[in-house]
Amino acid sequence: MTEVLDELYSVIVDRIKRKPQGSYTAEIASKGKGYVARKVGEEAVETIVASLSEGKERFISESADLIYHLWVLMAIEGVTPEELYEELRRRMK
Numbered sequence: 001m002t003e004v005l006d007e008l009y010s011v012i013v014d015r016i017k018r019k020p021q022g023s024y025t026a027e028i029a030s031k032g033k034g035y036v037a038r039k040v041g042e043e044a045v046e047t048i049v050a051s052l053s054e055g056k057e058r059f060i061s062e063s064a065d066l067i068y069h070l071w072v073l074m075a076i077e078g079v080t081p082e083e084l085y086e087e088l089r090r091r092m093k
């Protein structure tokens with residue numbers, strides 16, 4: 001699981017840095033932190049709606065959208081997945 005998340009983060013950081021044509025990541029990152037933060041909020045709402053009324057497949061799809069957008073926001077913040085894992089490990093009982 002962390003392997004996929006780490007790989008996704010690397011791709012995101014690369015896209016933000018290189019800004020290749022056609023990259024959705026580069027496009028939203030260029031709109032600024034506020035825009036990406038709002039996308040995280042939108043995807044969170046869509047995940048909630050999927051959970052409450054749209055079934056498992058939609059819930060999985062919206063959860064993936066949410067995590068992807070959160071990862072883009074983390075990259076903009078300069079927070080690495082390892083820092084997030086560390087915080088989660090710290091909370092483990």
Ligand SMILES: N=c1c2ncn([C@@H]3O[C@H](COP(=O)(O)OP(=O)(O)OP(=O)(O)O)[C@@H](O)[C@H]3O)c2ncn1[C@@H]1O[C@H](COP(=O)(O)O)[C@@H](O)[C@H]1O
Nearest residue numbers: 008011012015022023024025026028039042064065068069
């Ligand atoms: N995991 C994702 C991913 N999940 C969702 N999305 C995009 O997020 C968008 C979903 O948001 P919306 O439903 O709001 O769609 P939208 O109307 O197009 O978005 P807005 O115009 O409102 O910004 C879609 O355009 C999806 O394509 C993703 N785009 C990219 N990735 C990953 O990021 C990598 C780099 O992608 P590029 O930056 O496009 O090269 C890819 O290889 C993937 O691994």
